[in-house]
Structures are given as C-alpha cells and as structure tokens.
Amino acid sequence: MLDHINQLIAINLQLFHKAKHNQLHLKDFRDSEGKQLSAAKLLANFMQQKELIQPNATEKNTYQLTEFGNNISLFGGWEKHLENESKLHTLFQKETAQIIDEEPQKIRTTLLSVAIVLITLIILCML
Structure with a gap:
C-alpha cells in the first residue's frame, strides 16, 4: 500500500x-x-x-x-529522496549505536583520570 x-x-x-x-x-x-x-x-x-x-x-x-x-x-525525485532518507536513517542508527557503545568506556576513563588526580592531591596534601 x-x-x-x-x-x-x-x-x-x-x-x-x-x-x-x-x-x-x-x-x-x-x-x-x-x-x-x-x-x-x-x-x-x-x-x-x-x-x-x-x-x-x-x-x-x-x-x-x-x-x-x-x-x-x-x-532526483521522490524515490531518490526516500532512498537518501533511508540511508541517512541507517547511518544515524549506526552512529547512535556506536556512541552508546563507546560512551561507557569514555566515562570509565574519565572517572579513572579523576580518581588518579584526587589520589595525587591527597598524597601531596599529606606531605
């Protein structure tokens, strides 16, 4: 239809x-x-x-x-528009999935960096 x-x-x-x-x-x-x-x-x-x-x-x-x-x-007409729209949607889904997969790793790396800085500050304060 x-x-x-x-x-x-x-x-x-x-x-x-x-x-x-x-x-x-x-x-x-x-x-x-x-x-x-x-x-x-x-x-x-x-x-x-x-x-x-x-x-x-x-x-x-x-x-x-x-x-x-x-x-x-x-x-290119309506069919070309639909084709481009579909490709864009697929690309957007791929990029979104990749960001979602990578984001937890970035958060862990950031938290680890913050923890190292805090530990360094604590050690420096103890000196």
Whole structure:
C-alpha cells in the first residue's frame, strides 16, 4: 500500500514540476497508467502533510509545488529522496549505536583520570 502511495507521489511530483507555474488542479492528478486519479484529494492531502505541495491561495482545487517539493524534484525525485532518507536513517542508527557503545568506556576513563588526580592531591596534601 505504502509503495503504491509513494509511486503516486513520484508520478504527480513530476507532473507538478513540469506544469505551468508548478501548479495542478485535482483533475490533473494521474495514476501509474496516466489516467485521472479518483483519489486525487486524498493524495493531495498526503502530499501536503509531506510539505511537497500547498493549496493555491486564489484557485479552488488547485495546488502548487512548495520549495521543498521543487527541491525533491530537482535532485532526483521522490524515490531518490526516500532512498537518501533511508540511508541517512541507517547511518544515524549506526552512529547512535556506536556512541552508546563507546560512551561507557569514555566515562570509565574519565572517572579513572579523576580518581588518579584526587589520589595525587591527597598524597601531596599529606606531605
């Protein structure tokens, strides 16, 4: 289901990018076969949630591409964006796991350094 929605977003994002003034009427939304999309309003709402499009302020049932949506179109499209987002998420998870694994060692090293300094100070005070 999500793959189908992503496919529809990709198709219609391209249509927005190619359209005059980057605007489309709901009747101009298309499915994977190029046919008028019956659930255009639902897809428009979903694309709005993703901040890809916004309603046109003056024309009813017309939407325009946002700056974010335009950038997605310019830099490879929706599928490329999802791929990059997935790679970024994976990298973030790896880095977070590495930090979590390394942090206890850093804390132990810091505590050991503090203990050595304290013992040295105690010994110096006893002299």
